[in-house]
Amino acid sequence: MSLSKILEDKLKEIEEELEEANATGGGEAFDTPNAFSKDGKEDENDVAETSGYKKVKESKFMTLAKHTLVNEVSYKEYKKDESSSSKQKVNRAIREINSRLYKIEGVINQNIKLKSEAGVDSTKYWKSTRSNLHKISEKMQRISERLRRF
Numbered sequence: 001m002s003l004s005k006i007l008e009d010k011l012k013e014i015e016e017e018l019e020e021a022n023a024t025g026g027g028e029a030f031d032t033p034n035a036f037s038k039d040g041k042e043d044e045n046d047v048a049e050t051s052g053y054k055k056v057k058e059s060k061f062m063t064l065a066k067h068t069l070v071n072e073v074s075y076k077e078y079k080k081d082e083s084s085s086s087k088q089k090v091n092r093a094i095r096e097i098n099s100r101l102y103k104i105e106g107v108i109n110q111n112i113k114l115k116s117e118a119g120v121d122s123t124k125y126w127k128s129t130r131s132n133l134h135k136i137s138e139k140m141q142r143i144s145e146r147l148r149r150f
Contacts, residue, residue, distance in 0.1 A: 004083045 078089070114120075125133075 079086075081089075084092070122130075
């Protein structure tokens with residue numbers, strides 16, 4: 001199943017759920033015995049079914065977000081996806097990488113400005129921050145080498 005088909009199915013599912021949802025509540029009261037019970041006398045699924053609600057395990061946004069990420073689709077599925085050619089896939093991927101790097105650069109610039117305005121120097125970093133900066137630097141070097149080979 002192509003990535004675009006998965007996204008379309010998830011979007012339709014979300015739209016259907018939104019149509020059924022009523023955010024205003026209309027003022028009616030619901031009989032919710034053991035709503036805040038911790039002793040587990042009544043199964044949560046039974047209460048949800050009898051009151052007309054279904055239990056949600058994961059937000060629809062998170063489900064949709066997971067399906068949009070390239071690393072969530074195996075390479076085999078990505079390669080077999082016939083919704084676009086290999087040339088289109090590569091060009092879209094490069095455009096996506098460029099977009100994400102632009103956003104990362106923006107975050108870095110904001111924090112450099114904040115750091116200089118607030119007078120924060122590198123001695124005030126947490127130990128984990130120094131470690132993370134080192135890991136980011138190594139990762140950027142690996143990416144740079146791969147881009148040169150690309």
